[in-house]
Amino acid sequence: MADWVEPAVRQGRTSFMNDPKVRSIVLQVVALVLVIVLGWMFIDNAKENLAAQKIATGFGFLENTAGFGISQTLISYSETSTYGRAFAVGILNTLLVAVIGIFFATIIGFLVGIGRLSKNFVIRLISTCYVELLRNLPPLFQILFWYLAVLSAMPNPRQSISIFGEAYISNRGIVVPRPLFGEGTGLVLWTFGFAVLATVLIGAWGRQRREETGRGFPTLWIGLGLIIGLPLIAMIVTGFPITFEKPELKGFNFAGGMRVVPEFVALTVGLATYTAAFIAENVRAGITSVSHGQTEAANSLGLRSGYTMRLVVIPQAMRVIIPPLTSQYLNLTKNSSLAVAIGYPDLVAVFAGTTLNQTGQAIEIIAITMGVYLVISIITSVIMNAYNKRVALVER
């Protein structure tokens, strides 16, 4: 027994240097200090060398006048705006492509992924062809295809395809009427917001009721009715405050209305369809990972195949799908920098392109640009990880 006491005694005598805890802390502190010193040395060294070569440094350029035009701006921007403003325009354009691209990629990906497991031979064949074709071609070529091939097939603005005289499609993009908000718009928007909120609450209640009683609730139809119906009633009450400004052909281009530029369409379609091919494979892997016994059990309870998929298989497949899905979302966001090839004014084109060239401050601009992508990616990861935690298998 005496042997068992000894370690405690020995521990008391152990020299400070040999304590694994202390040693690991010391090593980590030393490593951290080294990294900080090295980082500082690089920055200082770069500064000195740039100064020696008389290359401008610092972030003051962000307040200078940009002096160049941008074809798509979500916030007000003109040639007299600053580089900082151009930077914001670039970020928003990148985010717009990323968000809309992710939305469509997810829908297409899930449909194709489920389609690859369909019992119907034709659907399975089409889905397989889709995945194998789009997954195996470089994304840049796909974007260029959507841009140049589809663009050259479109007519010029004077011969544009008219959709009931309200919207027009031409090689300058898609022009749609622009809503003009008159007096009373507030009420319409409030009722719209209320309808959305109500739908969410009804959805939550419906889900709870289904879990408790097993009876479903037609949330979708009631929600749609609310979201369309309520604002419509508000419109009638306030005497239609929202009017539309029709696009008109003036000179070279359409004046008035809202325009979706072809660069945006090509980039979003290209990225969404490309990424969807990968998402489809993730979805297929997820569904296959759910044991067939689950489907059989659901069937034997009398659930129809659509319900089996939605209520039994997909929720269990999600925990396999989410982690690789996050990677695909990140890929799509980063691939949006291919925009520069087709002249879409994203962050890389506007900021790491034109702004860099005009100011010549490569180090600052590239660092900022990388930082922005890093922040966007980390935010996406955090959101997806939180969602993953929710759908993860709860073991009892």
Place this chain on the structure above:
Amino acid sequence: MKRLLSTLALAGAFGLAAAGAQAAKLDQVKAKGFIQCGVSQGLPGFSNPDDKGNWTGLDVDFCRAVAAAVFGDATKVKFTPLSAKDRFTALQSGDIDILSRNTTWTISRDTSLGLNFTGVTYYDGQGFMIRKDKKVNSALELAGASVCTQTGTTTEQNVADFFRANNMQYEVIAFATADETIKAYDAGRCDVYTTDRSGLAAERLKLTNPDDHIVLPEIISKEPLGPVVSHGDDQWFDIVKWVLFAQVNAEELGVSSKNLDEQLKSTNPEIKRLVGTEGKFGEGLGIGNDWVVNIVKLVGNYGEMYDRNVGPDTPLKLARGTNALWTKGGLQYAPPIR
């Protein structure tokens, strides 16, 4: 620990590379045996590779002339194709020795990028190209037009200035490379294509039907195009600067690759100084005294270089215009060799 060590090693290498003292550019170039010359990714007449990878053009010939002066051999050049966007970074980082890539000389580029422009190989100005069937005869009729241009160039700002100054609406779509720009214009995405007028003449050759397009008469900017070197090496700056001056002087004095042998026997003191039979000007630059002889023999004088690449007998069909010698009403003027 292993990771820490490798990080340190990498960081150390990076730090050394950045901090290392720099030997004179001429010695560096002589030691490696060739000049690394930054050119465009394909602009007919200025720098354009053929299907065998041989480069031709005015900007290419200028680099060959520098090689002829330094090595007595015009083939000792390697070319790095660069996009408009990457060109200055390549020079700043020392990847190339000369940037000869239809680059406009502006004060901001000369003063804030750590670069020196060595002269003007081509006096240019920005213009517009448009389809004939649009029936536009002047750039002032372009209100509302969509304009295709290349990013990373001075053209984006010039277009913005022009349309603003004339109170016209416009839409600009900027592409990464000249090829993508001209393709989008050809596909009808834009009404107008804009770049330097020499570039318009060159890019036009890539269109499906070059004859369906016209270049509008307005010149909306000054674009003096010339070679660029890094700050901080005056000897190299002088060499590159004087190679161009020597070519212009040679044309002015009537010294060409065809009559060089006769001119070597000339008694005209100006010619004697130019070809090195009098004075030791080449040695002052740190290169051989026969530097001009090599330039003219292997590449030619400025006029020969111009006619061969962009002149009226080439597909570009560009008249000398502002690029004629000062004695013939143009702007090409070189300080004397004496």
